[in-house]
Amino acid sequence: MRPPLTRRGFLAAGSGLAAATALPALSGCSALAAADSDPGTLVVHSQLGTTAPGSPTYLAALDRFRRENPGLKVRNLVNGDDLAQVYETSRLARKEPDVVMVNLYDKTLAWTEAGATVDVRGYLDDWGLRERVLPVALDAWTDSRGRLRAFPYFATNWPVAYNRALLDRAGVDEIPVTGDQLIAAARKLRAKGTGPVTTGGNDWTGQKLLAQIVQTFLTEDEARHVYSTGDFSGSRGAKEGIEYFVALRDAGVFVDKAQGLTSDSMTTQFNTEAAAMQSAMSSALAKVPEDVARHTEVGGWPVARGAAHGRPTILRTYTLIGFWISPNGTKKIDAVERFLRFMYRPDTVSRFIRESGRDMALRSTTVSTDFPLVAAAQRLGESVSQVLLPDVYVPPAATQPLITATSTSFTRGTSAARVRAALEAAYRSA
Numbered sequence: 002m003r004p005p006l007t008r009r010g011f012l013a014a015g016s017g018l019a020a021a022t023a024l025p026a027l028s029g030c031s032a033l034a035a036a037d038s039d040p041g042t043l044v045v046h047s048q049l050g051t052t053a054p055g056s057p058t059y060l061a062a063l064d065r066f067r068r069e070n071p072g073l074k075v076r077n078l079v080n081g082d083d084l085a086q087v088y089e090t091s092r093l094a095r096k097e098p099d100v101v102m103v104n105l106y107d108k109t110l111a112w113t114e115a116g117a118t119v120d121v122r123g124y125l126d127d128w129g130l131r132e133r134v135l136p137v138a139l140d141a142w143t144d145s146r147g148r149l150r151a152f153p154y155f156a157t158n159w160p161v162a163y164n165r166a167l168l169d170r171a172g173v174d175e176i177p178v179t180g181d182q183l184i185a186a187a188r189k190l191r192a193k194g195t196g197p198v199t200t201g202g203n204d205w206t207g208q209k210l211l212a213q214i215v216q217t218f219l220t221e222d223e224a225r226h227v228y229s230t231g232d233f234s235g236s237r238g239a240k241e242g243i244e245y246f247v248a249l250r251d252a253g254v255f256v257d258k259a260q261g262l263t264s265d266s267m268t269t270q271f272n273t274e275a276a277a278m279q280s281a282m283s284s285a286l287a288k289v290p291e292d293v294a295r296h297t298e299v300g301g302w303p304v305a306r307g308a309a310h311g312r313p314t315i316l317r318t319y320t321l322i323g324f325w326i327s328p329n330g331t332k333k334i335d336a337v338e339r340f341l342r343f344m345y346r347p348d349t350v351s352r353f354i355r356e357s358g359r360d361m362a363l364r365s366t367t368v369s370t371d372f373p374l375v376a377a378a379q380r381l382g383e384s385v386s387q388v389l390l391p392d393v394y395v396p397p398a399a400t401q402p403l404i405t406a407t408s409t410s411f412t413r414g415t416s417a418a419r420v421r422a423a424l425e426a427a428y429r430s431a
Contacts, residue, residue: 099330138362151323159316196276202411228391231428287358402427
């Protein structure tokens with residue numbers, strides 16, 4: 002894997018951002034006005050606060066934290082997919098927020114190495130919070146030099162949702178567990194005018210599904226090498242996985258024009274029963290309408306003969322959202338400690354599980370009873386195999402080009418050789 006950006010590389014990469022004349026709005030504040038030098042104000046930058054899953058619970062938690070800490074003000078800054086870029090802009094001006102809530106992916110992989118955020122391992126131990134975190138989550142957030150990039154918080158399961166009512170109507174008696182069964186099910190569904198597997202072939206959802214299928218014939222170590230280096234041609238297993246994907250695609254397993262769909266159109270197709278199957282992370286499962294959820298089951302992605310995995314596969318990750326501490330945050334570390342202790346409290350964690358259907362990277366006995374598909378995914382256990390989520394291994398510079406390569410891959414008629422070439426081309430600038 003290519004080493005993360007150095008501090009100099011981070012500053013060079015962000016120089017164009019710092020020169021921007023207009024910056025995205027952050028709850029009424031510009032990025033360069035985001036930080037507050039008042040030690041009595043904690044500035045938190047998050048994707049939670051509008052329509053993101055868990056936002057109402059998060060805002061309610063902030064209100065409770067304010068009530069319990071009347072001498073401490075909390076300013077909540079909100080961004081969507083552009084959060085990382087906005088944070089980097091404010092960091093270049095040394096006006097960054099104190100705490101950042103974002104996942105470990107793309108730009109954020111370089112933050113700790115570049116000094117944009119700090120190693121939080123010492124704080125986790127000093128504050129006695131290590132035992133609250135699942136060990137697998139700690140491993141996932143720790144870099145190759147032993148630095149803990151952030152306090153782990155949200156996790157996710159990523160199974161396949163199967164609409165049994167649509168499958169039954171098409172004459173599909175059982176959930177497909179092999180590629181041949183999936184192709185047969187897709188043909189029957191199409192004959193009834195129902196889309197088979199919907200996916201966002203033009204964004205990250207399709208990218209993840211493609212990566213999952215490519216790993217059909219790869220061990221975890223082999224998959225780690227392939228996604229770290231982009232060597233899709235030198236690995237026999239990767240070549241076979243791409244051929245398996247192409248065979249499924251050209252057999253009509255994916256809905257028509259999947260290469261142009263997004264995560265929103267994917268969830269809309271499944272939730273309105275225009276499609277019978279989707280590869281869906283926990284936050285998408287939580288949004289499935291109750292009347293659809295009643296006849297939906299979750300499982301793994303069907304595997305081919307000779308696969309490296311003995312059971313259908315799913316993705317899991319413990320790096321969905323963490324609490325990163327900025328250099329400015331270290332100047333208000335007492336306030337940061339109070340905030341992190343509050344967010345790690347069992348009652349706060351339980352509210353996210355109960356009210357928002359979130360999977361957590363923290364220990365909890367609470368179950369998502371109001372989100373049956375999320376709870377079902379948590380119970381899959383040994384009935385499925387887990388494949389590697391490649392996010393932390395893909396070089397940041399290759400992340401967005403891989404989205405373009407994904408759209409090419411989902412285009413019917415694109416040969417396996419062209420799919421390999423598109424995937425490898427995404428790494429050339431990395």
